[in-house]
Every structure is written in structure tokens, then in C-alpha cells.
Amino acid sequence: MEERKLDAKLTAFLIVLMVIFGVLLFRLFDLQLLHGRTFQARAEANSSRLLSLPGRRGDILDRYGRVLATSRPVFVVSLNTYGLANQEEVIKRLASLLGNPELTPQSIGELVRLNPRRYEPVEIARLPWGEPESMEVITRLEESREELPGVAISTEPVRYYPYGPLAGHVLGYVGRITKEELQAFADRQYGINDLVGKAGLERLYESYPVGEEDYGLRGQKGMQRIEVDVRNRPVGDPELIIPPAPGTNLVTTLDLRLQQALERSLDETIAAAKRKNAKAGGAAAVVLDVRSGAILAMASRPALNPNDFVDGLSRQEAAYYDDRRLMPYTNRAVQGTYAPGSTFKMITGMAALEAGAITPEFSVTCTGRYWQPPSIKCWDVHGRVDLYRAFAVSCNTFFQHAGYLAGPDAMVAVAREFGLGEKTGARDVTGESAGLLPSPAWKKEVGAAEAKRNAARRREALEERYRLLLAQAKSEEERQRLLRQKGEEEKRLEATYEIEYRFLTQWQPFDTFNMAIGQGANSFTMLQMANYIATLANGGQRWQPYLAQRLVTPEGKVVAEFGPKLVHRVGLKPQTLAAVRRGMRQVTLPGGTAASLFADFPQEIGVAGKTGTAQTGLARDDPREDFHGLFVGFAPFERPEIALAILVEYGESGAGSAAKVAREVFRTYFGLETP
């Protein structure tokens, strides 16, 4: 009974399966024979083609609406070989009309052969819009339309950066989507040939979902139907099925004119630095609005030109971008960390003032060397210096003593107040570095590891040496002697370790002196430095730097607005900040290290600043010859508006390089005539 039932069920399964197989077979019949004809008919005479229309990418604008990144049309020459009888002949004719030595009949044939979509045209050439040579080619092609069946000319928007490398690191660039990206963005409907933001703002604002809508830069593709005749020529007007939707425009906080002035001056200064030091070529600079943290300008050298990436890098370009020494991809302004040198001295001054160790009137006598060993030389003999004069002449003696009086913990605490050694949290940059603010606790950790490493290495060498000696020992007596000797040496090693451990883990006086003048392990990004100066300038409000101001649809609707964000309020006495600001003002007045550069500035736009000439701290550099040039500053002195931090790699000195760039930025910002 039971068995019979099971049999019936199995038979029922079999019947159901036969039916389903039948349906499957019918479907195959339909697809391969009936439908197959329609597919082919679609591609052959009098058929219609569906072609995707690229959606225009949103522009990136500066704060006044001036265009930084946009799209411009290019001509796209494509060839559809499906059902083309005299393919070879057409290709030969096309190659001769294009007149491009790289597009031979063979290479075009190769493109056609590798076309993954047989029913769609393959792209042969792209010609920039509005250039006489390309217009000539297009005219030639149009005239010979009759002899060029299958050839089509269309226009397509392509990313274009009108100022080339200007703000290249900030804007980023677009490029062809990779397999990994296709997978990661599976829900966003990218096609395999689509362009996608790869770096900078182009990547960060590629997509910006608000509810169901995406207000990113990326445009949405449309679809159009074209009727074509036997020769693949369009018949009648294309019919728009889905109109493409342009992407959203991004308004940034950048100021185009300021950015231009900054980069022009950077390039000039770097060129001058290169004449003196072959290692020169790198630079980093940030200009902030002290009232909001908005980034007005930001630059990094060696330059990155986003236009290079639009059509893929040429071999020469790729060699430049992949150069391990140049590292042009790195945005040095947010990723590069540098010893601050004398630009750190405001921290030292504030720490000493705040601790009550000194008053602005406190003075020391500089004899060209700090009197406490192990002292660091001053770069000159300054005689009697008080706080203000110490800033003006950048006196190392004064600040070493101020640092000594304040102590390392006070300096570290003040530096933390200003955000040094931690990420600023800037919103629209990628890969920000935290820099390094050394402290006694940090030293203990790093030093202990180093001492252990050294001890282990010495210990191993000892073992190795005695293994050999013991192996060669001739008598038992000698062996015993060697073993005793080894024991002695082990004890000595132990003692060495103890001494070294203490030396490496304990904060030493010279660590304090080094920190006081911004050398040693201190290293910060220019973004941190600019933010520290901005905080100092505005009376202690630390803002979060940002680049994106708002997103605006092409119809002018604002879909997102980004405002300033206060991160921290500095807990120092206002008089402390005021005293240091006054010191910075002396730097650009007669007698200051940057006086000559700012002599022609009107009184009401007083620039306050600080020059820095920092040892690079790199093993390959000569500490007596290779210096980075730095300048930090803000203006106007009375009612600060902007702050900046500029670093020129191997710029010899702050006043000789970075300060010159700062001068041009301030001149441009305040609209001063160039003499």
C-alpha cells in the first residue's frame, strides 16, 4: 500500500518534470529560431537601435560660481560592422580620412574584432570639440558619408578641467570604472564603460543620496532609439525614450583667484628653489577662512592634472604619476607631515605664558647659544630679547629657555588645544594624516621598544661570537675560561641595556629644547598648521575645515547646504593668545624676519606671521644644508579673516621661499596692486 503510494508520487514528479522540460524546450525554440529572427532583424535593414545617451556630469564650482570642473562635448566616430559586406574597404577608407598615424586599418580592424557587443557600434576615435583640425576631419567624413556605411558621428560630454592642474588634488579626477568598483556599486547601475570619480571631490561627491534621490555629480544615462537603413545610416530623427539627467553641481569654498595666485607663486618659488637645491619640487599650502574653517585654497606639488586621466594616462604621464620619488598622487597639504620648525614657537610662547613662567616683558640675553647643556645654537647673536623681539627675530635661545621653564607637558597640552598631532577631521579630503606630537608618554613607549630591539640584537651577536669561540676551544680549561668571559660580557650587556633603556625612554632636556623650536619628532600637516593659526587668530575657536559648500541641481534648486562646525574652544587666557599674536605681528614689521616682504602693505592690512626654516629630519638629507621653508600667518591683524600655512620643500629658508608665496596670497585676497 505504502509502496504503491510512493510510486504514484514519483511518477507524478516525472510527469511534472516532463512538462517543465517541455516548456523549456519551447522557450529555447522561441529564442533560437523565432526570436532569433527578430534579434537579427533588429540589427539588419530598417531596424531600430537602442543607444545609451550619457548624462552630463555635474560641474564643480568655486565659491563665486566660477567653473573648476565641467564637461565639454567631443566628437565620437564609431563604426557598426554588423551586416556590413565590404567591411575591410570601409575601414581602409575611414583610416585614410581620419589621417591619424596611430589609427591604421590594422588597428581599427583590431578594435572591431575586440568589440564585446556585436550589435553595437565600436568607438574608433574621439576628436575634441571646436578645434580646427577636428572640424576638418569631421567635414571630410561628412562629405564621404555615402562611401562610409556603418560609420556614425555623435557628440558626447567629457570631463574637462579648464585650469588644468589647478586644485588638481582637491578636485580629484574621473576614470573608467574598475571591476571591483562595478561590484561594490552593484546597486547603482553602472555600465562597464562608465566613468566614475576616482579621487578627491570627484570621488567623494560621485553619489549623494537624499532619500530616494541621488544628488551626486554623476549624471543619469538616457536611452534613444534610432532607425537605420541597410547601410546603417540613421533614417529620420532619433527618438528619445529616456532623457538623460545631468548630475548635481557642487559649489565649493575655494576661491579661484586665490587658488590661482597661490599656485602661480608656488610654481615660481619652487623653480627658484630648484636652481639652488636639486631636491626641491614639492610643496604644500592651505588657506583657511578663520571665521568658519572654510578652505579657500589648497595646493600640493608636484602637480596633478586631472585632464590627464580623462582618456587614460599616456605612458609618459603614467611614468610621472608613478614616480616613487615625486609621488604626485599624494596631496601633501593633508597627507604630508613636516617638522614645523620655528612656526611651532607660538605654542612654546603660549605654554610659558599660560604657566606663568614668563610675562611678555620677560627677557633673556642671546649670545648665539642657549646656556644650558646640551644646548642648541641660535642662528645669530641677538643680545637682549623679550617675547615680541623673540618672535620678530625667531630667537632660538629665548624659546629654548621658555620651553625649559614651561616644561614639556605644558607645551604638549597647548599643542593639543590647537589640534596639533591629531586629524583636523576636515570633511571633504581623503587620507588625512594625524601627524605626530611627541610627549614624554609617547617617548616611553617608542623608546622601550627601541631599547629592547637593540638589546636583542647585541645579545644575538654575542651568542653567535661565543658559539664560534667555544667550538674552536682546544681544552676544557679554555672552555671554562670562555664561559666565564661570556658571563662577564652578558652582565655588561645587561648594564648597557639599563642605561640605554633609561636614555631612550626618559624625556631628556634636549627633547624639551627640540620641541620648543619645533624640531625633533614633531611633524604636522599644513592643514593642521593652518588650522592652528586660524584658531590662534580668531581667539580660540577651532573649526572643522571643509571644502563643499552646497549642492545645486541644474535647475538651481539647492539640495544640500554644508555649514561650518565648531570642534573645540581653546581653554587658554585671551591675553595669552593676544600676546603671541602681537609677537607674530612684529615678524612683518621692520626688524622682523619677513619685514622686507610685507613693507609695502597698508597699515590696516597688517600681516601677522612666523617664518620657519626646518631641518627635514630625513636620513638622506644633510641637516646643515637641506632645509624646508615654512610660513604661517593671518591677516588683517586687527580683525583676522584668513590664515595660511605654506611649506616649500628644500626652500632654503622660510623668508626666502614660503613667505614669498604668502605675500602673493595676501595681496590677492586684499586686492592690492602688484607693483
Add this chain to the structure above:
Amino acid sequence: MPRATEAKLLLSATVLLAAAVVFFHLSGGRAAASATRVFALAGGSYWAVHLLQYRCRPESDPLLLPLAAWMSLLGLIFLYRLDPELAARQAVWVTLGLGGLAFFLVLPGYLVLAEYKYLGAGVALVLLAATLLVGAKAGGAKSWLELGFLRFQPVEAVKLLMIVFLAGYLDEHRALLQTNWRQWGPIGLPVLHALLPLLAIWGLSLFLVAFQRDLGGALLLFGTLVAMLYLATGRALYLVAGFLLLAVGFAAGYYLFDHVRVRIQVWLDPWAQVHGAGYQVVQGFFSLAAGGLWGTGLGLGQAHYVPAVATDYLFVALAEEMGLAGALGLLSLYLLFTWRGFRLALNAAESVGRLLAGGLTALFALQTLLITGGVTGLLPLTGVTLPFFSYGGSATVVYYLLLGLLLQVSGHQSGRLEGGG
């Protein structure tokens, strides 16, 4: 004389392989020499298994092994034509699979497997949990386990282990599942714990969809279970409940998971996303259409433009180059295999064997339908392989183990029906 039949049929498959090797040599294949060796290894392994059958299972079904050989060898030929290296690797997998099959043949009987059903189910759950915890990511889903140089998809083994478990479990609890029903007039409803196995596997399937994005694996597991429940109890209500749970699962998946939603949208209208998610399906259609009745001829198609052609879409490559005729030929191999499978289930001596063979065959048939239905647009596309035919390491090995189990069951025939041949 079942073994003689098997020998004759295997000979036909060997001739096919030899012809293909000669063809590839003549057409100037790049890696022809090295592939020949691996092909010969795979081809020889079938004969080794055949000889083993003489000794261990003289009465087993004579059609199943040659059918599998035809499927695998056809698959190898098309893989070779797409990518010789991949074909060589698949040949190694086939050989490994046959080794596993041989192991099942020398086992004294399959009933012992039913004894260890809870152990098997436990192993299956551990495998799934391990994938979730330490699995490797491929294509955005964690569905691989890495053991040194070996990488395998545990879900393949889980399918097999679950069928063995269910066969044992359902056989043991058949009475409970059949009788614990409450009758309200004409409608009978099971008490809750009679539904437990159904709900448990449903949960397991949802887990597969949610955490491993394995829609195909989940459908197969669930479909096979419903079929076995029905086989064991004869209650049509299990089919109805199964369909309802499937519908609920699909609806939930549509709203909860992007990957499920995308698959369904593409199924409904592949042309809407022809440059994105629908690209694969539409390219597959083009390939099928290019095939026509007799096909473009071996090596003359353009199926290599279809993404994942070696795994999900190898059937399309055959349909393009051998046309509708070739596709029908291949499908009839699958129909034959299914028919033999169900037939030997009917014939099995023990009821465990009937459930086991029925479940295994149901899995085979469902997987075949899922992928062929998927590439032809009848069903949403789920990434499962065409058994024996497509490229796939763990899938190939597991299907040979399945074949081994079927041969085991068929060796213990009750003799109620006449032997085939």
C-alpha cells in the same frame, strides 16, 4: 548484462573525447598537448570506475555513469574552446569527483549513512557557520572556505548532507509526520511540530540568501526538501505550505536585499538595465539567437563575450555553437538522467533508499531547471551550475558524490521492476 551496456555507452563517450582532442590538435590549439594528458586522465577515470563497478556493484544502473560522462566531457570540450587552462583544471576536478564516487562504491551500503544522519546535519551546520565566520569573500558574498590552496563552496556539500539527513529523518518519523494532523471537516492541518523540519530548512535557506547572497543554493535546498516531504508523507498540503513560504521568502527578499531585487527586476525586463545588471542576460539572448537551428559551429561562436560563461552560461555557449539541435541533445541527457534517477528510486529495496534517491534526483532536476530556465529568461537568473557540465570545483565533486550515492542505491534493487538495458 547491465555492465556490458555501460561499457558500450562509455565507449561512445570516449570516442567523443578522442574526436574532440583530434579536432583541437588539427585546429591548432595553443595548449593542446598538456590538455590532452589531463583529458586522458579524466577519460581513463571513467573506465576505472566502470571496472570497480564490476567488482562492487555489478547490478547498479548502467546508464547513469555514461550519461554523467557525456555531460562532463561535453562541458570539457566547450570549456577548452573558451579557455584551455580552465578546461584542464575542470578535468582535474572531474577526476577528483570520480575518486570520491569510487569511495562510495566500496562502502558496504548506503544504509549506514542514514545511521549517521545527525552527524551529517551537524557537519552541514558547522560548515555554514564556518563560512560565515572565517569565509573568504568573492563577488561581495562570503560563500567560500579556504583550506590552504583549496577553496570550496560549503553550500554544495551542505545540499548533499541535508538530503542524506532528511532521508533518514523522514523515514524514521514518517508516522509522526503523517498522523499528527488535526482534521477540520475536509481540511487537514498538521500540528506544529510536524511542520518543524519544513520551517527549519526554510530558515536555513533564508540564512543562505541573507548572509551568502546565494539565492540559487537556497532555492535548491528548499525545493528539494519540499519534494522529499511530499514523497515521505503524501500530504499535498506540504507542497502548498512550501509554495507559500517560498512566496513569503521571495517577497521579503525583494524588499530586504538588493541582490534579490536586482535579479527579479532583470528577469522581468532585462532590457531596462541593458548596460548594467541586465547585460549578462541580454548577451546570453544574443548568443542563443545567433545559434539558430544548427549553430555557428564549434569555436565559431562569440559566447566568450557573455560574463561568467564558463560557470552559469556554459549551456549558452553550447546552444550558440551547436544550435537548438545541440541544446535539445544536451537537455535530453538531463531528462534521461532524471528518468533513470526516479526509476531507481522506485526500484529501491528500502524506503530510506527511495527517499534518498528521490531527493538526490529532485535536486539534480531542480538545479538543471533553475539554470537553464535562468539563462533562457523563464526564471530569474540564479548563479548555479549546470550539473556535471559547467565549470565548478566543489559543485563537480559533489555531483559525482551524488552519482555515487545513486549507484549505491541502484545496486540494492528490490527487483519489483525489470532491470534496464
